[in-house]
Amino acid sequence: MRVLKFGGSSLASAERFRQVADIIKDKSQSSKVAVVVSAPQGVTNHLVAMAENISDEAKLTTDLGHFKRAISTIIEDLSASLSEFNSQHCEQALVNYEHQLQRYMQGATLLSYCPDHIRARIISTGERLSVAILDSVLQSSGLQVSLLSPEKFLFTNESSLNAVADLVLSKEKFSAEYEKLNQVSLMPGFIGMGVSKDNEDGQVTTLGRNGSDYSAAVLAVCMQAECCEIWTDVDGVYNADPRMIKDAKLLDYLSYQEAMELSYFGASVLHPKTIGPIAQYHIPCLIKNTSNPAAPGTLISSENDQQKRVKAISNLDDLTMVNVSGPGMKGMVGMASRVFATMSRESISLVLISQSSSEYCISFSIHSVDAQQAEQSLKEEFELELLNGLLEPITLQGELSIVSLVGDGMHHQRGVAAKFFSSLEQARVNVVAIAQDSSERSISVVIEQRKCTAAMKVSHQNFFSHKPAIDVFLVGCGVVGSELIAQISRQQASLKEQNIALKVYGIANSKGMVFDKEGIDLGNWQEVMVEGAQNKQAVEVNAENIKAFVSDNHLINPVLVDSTSNEALAMSYVDYLAEGFHVVTPNKKANTDTWQYYQELRSTAQKTNRRFLYETTVGAGLPVIDTLQNLIKAGDQLQRFEGVLSGSLSYIFGKLDEGMLLSEATAIAKENGFTEPDPRDDLSGMDVARKLLIMARESGMQLELSDINIESVLPDDFDDSGDVDEFMRNLSKLDSDVSARCETAKAEGKVLRYIGNIVDGKCQVSVEAVDSSHPLYSIKDGENALAIHSRYYQPLPFVLRGYGAGAAVTAAGVFGDILRTLAWEQQH
Numbered sequence: 001m002r003v004l005k006f007g008g009s010s011l012a013s014a015e016r017f018r019q020v021a022d023i024i025k026d027k028s029q030s031s032k033v034a035v036v037v038s039a040p041q042g043v044t045n046h047l048v049a050m051a052e053n054i055s056d057e058a059k060l061t062t063d064l065g066h067f068k069r070a071i072s073t074i075i076e077d078l079s080a081s082l083s084e085f086n087s088q089h090c091e092q093a094l095v096n097y098e099h100q101l102q103r104y105m106q107g108a109t110l111l112s113y114c115p116d117h118i119r120a121r122i123i124s125t126g127e128r129l130s131v132a133i134l135d136s137v138l139q140s141s142g143l144q145v146s147l148l149s150p151e152k153f154l155f156t157n158e159s160s161l162n163a164v165a166d167l168v169l170s171k172e173k174f175s176a177e178y179e180k181l182n183q184v185s186l187m188p189g190f191i192g193m194g195v196s197k198d199n200e201d202g203q204v205t206t207l208g209r210n211g212s213d214y215s216a217a218v219l220a221v222c223m224q225a226e227c228c229e230i231w232t233d234v235d236g237v238y239n240a241d242p243r244m245i246k247d248a249k250l251l252d253y254l255s256y257q258e259a260m261e262l263s264y265f266g267a268s269v270l271h272p273k274t275i276g277p278i279a280q281y282h283i284p285c286l287i288k289n290t291s292n293p294a295a296p297g298t299l300i301s302s303e304n305d306q307q308k309r310v311k312a313i314s315n316l317d318d319l320t321m322v323n324v325s326g327p328g329m330k331g332m333v334g335m336a337s338r339v340f341a342t343m344s345r346e347s348i349s350l351v352l353i354s355q356s357s358s359e360y361c362i363s364f365s366i367h368s369v370d371a372q373q374a375e376q377s378l379k380e381e382f383e384l385e386l387l388n389g390l391l392e393p394i395t396l397q398g399e400l401s402i403v404s405l406v407g408d409g410m411h412h413q414r415g416v417a418a419k420f421f422s423s424l425e426q427a428r429v430n431v432v433a434i435a436q437d438s439s440e441r442s443i444s445v446v447i448e449q450r451k452c453t454a455a456m457k458v459s460h461q462n463f464f465s466h467k468p469a470i471d472v473f474l475v476g477c478g479v480v481g482s483e484l485i486a487q488i489s490r491q492q493a494s495l496k497e498q499n500i501a502l503k504v505y506g507i508a509n510s511k512g513m514v515f516d517k518e519g520i521d522l523g524n525w526q527e528v529m530v531e532g533a534q535n536k537q538a539v540e541v542n543a544e545n546i547k548a549f550v551s552d553n554h555l556i557n558p559v560l561v562d563s564t565s566n567e568a569l570a571m572s573y574v575d576y577l578a579e580g581f582h583v584v585t586p587n588k589k590a591n592t593d594t595w596q597y598y599q600e601l602r603s604t605a606q607k608t609n610r611r612f613l614y615e616t617t618v619g620a621g622l623p624v625i626d627t628l629q630n631l632i633k634a635g636d637q638l639q640r641f642e643g644v645l646s647g648s649l650s651y652i653f654g655k656l657d658e659g660m661l662l663s664e665a666t667a668i669a670k671e672n673g674f675t676e677p678d679p680r681d682d683l684s685g686m687d688v689a690r691k692l693l694i695m696a697r698e699s700g701m702q703l704e705l706s707d708i709n710i711e712s713v714l715p716d717d718f719d720d721s722g723d724v725d726e727f728m729r730n731l732s733k734l735d736s737d738v739s740a741r742c743e744t745a746k747a748e749g750k751v752l753r754y755i756g757n758i759v760d761g762k763c764q765v766s767v768e769a770v771d772s773s774h775p776l777y778s779i780k781d782g783e784n785a786l787a788i789h790s791r792y793y794q795p796l797p798f799v800l801r802g803y804g805a806g807a808a809v810t811a812a813g814v815f816g817d818i819l820r821t822l823a824w825e826q827q828h
């Protein structure tokens with residue numbers, strides 16, 4: 001004998017009813033089956049609304065309308081698709097139940113409230129209609145079905161809305177029913193008969209929302225079934241709620257204890273009361289998908305799977321934490337029991353309890369629906385203690401969730417809790433309370449509900465998927481930005497192979513930032529930007545807007561990539577770091593602002609455990625910053641530095657050697673993407689000065705930009721006003737002077753180079769004529785060269801040389817920094 005339970009999702013439409021009937025037909029060929037059904041999806045909610053709106057006639061009529069429409073749509077669709085279907089029988093059942101509902105309502109209206117035993121009758125009407133409809137569907141295909149009435153045997157306590165079954169009594173009563181069963185029998189779930197010792201003619205009860213699973217488990221015990229099958233809308237139990245975690249994995253096996261913990265802590269695929277009876281009677285339970293019967297499903301049994309340590313993660317929302325504390329708690333015998341007795345008296349169930357070892361404070365979580373009642377009754381119970389200051393005012397914190405890690409084998413593994421807590425830290429989640437069961441089968445934390453998805457995602461990622469995410473927001477899609485997008489797009493397949501999920505969720509140009517929840521299609525980003533601007537979807541680039549997107553979409557590793565040279569944006573990095581973003585940038589403005597801001601950036605990044613990465617600010621893709629930082633960390637000291645730090649000026653001065661004019665060389669350098677967006681930044685020496693300042697500060701010198709001595713390529717009396725085009729036109733006025741200076745140098749066997757120096761703690765940027773013995777003589781064509789003379793590197797300097805400008809190398813350097821945010825993640 002098998003019990004098959006079909007949930008509301010499996011009875012949501014005519015098509016689902018037909019699928020259910022096919023499964024029953026198939027199963028009944030090899031074994032007797034008893035079928036338990038829920039109400040069609042959504043129907044119980046309408047009935048609950050009716051019971052709650054007794055005094056509001058308009059609402060009542062609307063809810064009744066919704067209820068009738070849901071049922072009659074199914075009946076109509078079935079009669080249109082099944083030739084032998086007895087729709088009249090079903091329609092008549094609907095009319096009868098509607099009359100019955102109206103009688104209950106009238107009664108309740110007279111009382112001006114709906115007593116619980118009437119409420120139980122109202123809200124279980126959906127199950128009864130499911131039986132009537134499924135009976136007709138099965139009969140239309142020639143199956144003879146016997147109807148099982150839970151009122152005759154499924155005896156419970158008298159709690160009308162959350163009843164608990166008496167298994168022994170139910171088993172005993174069921175024996176009288178057993179003989180009457182056909183090959184297929186049908187029973188409404190969710191319903192019991194509440195009896196007391198002295199009154200066996202009790203009242204109808206319901207087993208709690210989602211309680212049909214429990215009905216099936218009780219029936220399985222009564223029948224001594226070989227298996228209890230729970231048919232639903234997913235292939236089985238996953239290692240996290242598949243609605244929340246897209247790459248949740250299906251579990252083949254679970255032990256009873258694991259299933260119990262998971263369902264208790266929120267895995268709604270099973271009602272928490274289901275496992276108790278079947279575990280007690282060792283009945284295996286199979287979770288199956290009605291729409292995919294071929295899938296093997298998840299088997300829940302007494303087998304312990306020792307291999308997998310942490311099996312799954314679950315979440316339970318809408319909780320409130322209650323704190324009872326005060327000097328009167330300490331050592332006072334019976335305080336805890338009074339607190340818990342008060343809750344029990346009010347039938348408030350405690351989801352999780354934690355008590356501080358000083359006995360100063362008892363905290364526990366309850367469902368938020370019970371919060372008001374809990375507060376009120378505790379205040380009454382402890383009125384005297386509160387008055388006398390023995391207790392501090394009772395506090396409640398709402399909108400909380402519990403996230404639990406579950407697995408039988410967890411106690412064999414060290415470091416699970418540590419990994420869990422660092423995952424929470426990574427998701428920037430504060431832990432309100434912690435509990436671990438003594439068998440170490442679960443660890444639970446209470447956290448703010450708004451952070452629940454992020455906590456689930458990051459924990460799932462660290463324990464199961466091992467697929468770290470990088471969530472990029474790119475500001476600036478000029479030469480470097482667009483090359484970066486192209487590189488990320490090209491590397492997607494290889495990143496996937498390395499199990500890295502890198503997505504660009506936002507791109508901004510001067511019109512604003514466009515977002516895509518799924519990640520922007522990088523093959524098509526230009527059109528996305530145009531459309532975004534046209535449809536006015538682009539939003540202003542600021543930390544609030546991007547943060548709101550990150551939090552709405554529960555992203556866990558957001559990285560702001562600034563590939564502009566914008567000052568205002570650079571000045572807001574601190575805000576981004578403070579909000580939990582990593583910041584990656586080739587923009588030099590932040591690191592060359594005041595020393596105070598420079599320090600603030602670093603301290604904020606440290607405080608929030610985020611990375612501020614700017615490798616490409618000096619020498620583009622050349623590993624300058626990282627190398628220098630490592631040397632300094634290892635105790636080295638910078639003594640002297642010289643270098644060609646500008647790719648554009650390296651290119652331009654190289655071309656001057658060949659006799660090209662300054663204006664021509666600048667135009668070509670600009671076209672090739674060697675210059676800054678505005679070439680004045682290069683020719684003025686400002687760009688090199690900034691790089692030099694960054695080098696100096698990395699080496700520990702507390703300098704400001706104004707401390708750098710700069711010789712500009714543009715003489716003081718040169719008019720460099722106007723927009724970029726105008727400036728480029730004016731530049732030719734300098735051609736003859738610059739060429740003449742070049743010729744003079746040439747006559748001495750020298751070339752002109754634009755060199756940055758750090759000597760004796762002073763920084764200088766200037767045009768120098770150097771001969772062929774000078775290491776920077778041959779540096780041209782966009783190459784950079786940096787000679788670091790240090791305590792460790794002497795007398796020969798440490799030299800770095802290579803292309804120091806150009807979209808491809810700069811973008812690759814930025815890409816490298818973006819990936820370095822992962823090294824941080826993997827430490828956790």
Ligand code: ADP
Pocket residue numbers: 006007008009010038210231232233234236237238239240241242243266267268269270
């Ligand atoms: P039914 O209508 O069949 O009773 P429910 O909606 O009560 O179905 O339960 C099935 C749902 O449980 C799934 O659709 C899924 O969204 C949710 N769920 C939550 N946690 C899990 C989990 N760990 N594994 C599978 N499903 C889960």
Ligand code: ASP
Pocket residue numbers: 007008038039044045126189190208209210211212213
């Ligand atoms: N129909 C009831 C509910 O929605 C019971 C169930 O579906 O299991 O809560």
Ligand code: MG
Pocket residue numbers: 007008210213268269270271
């Ligand atoms: Mg359910």
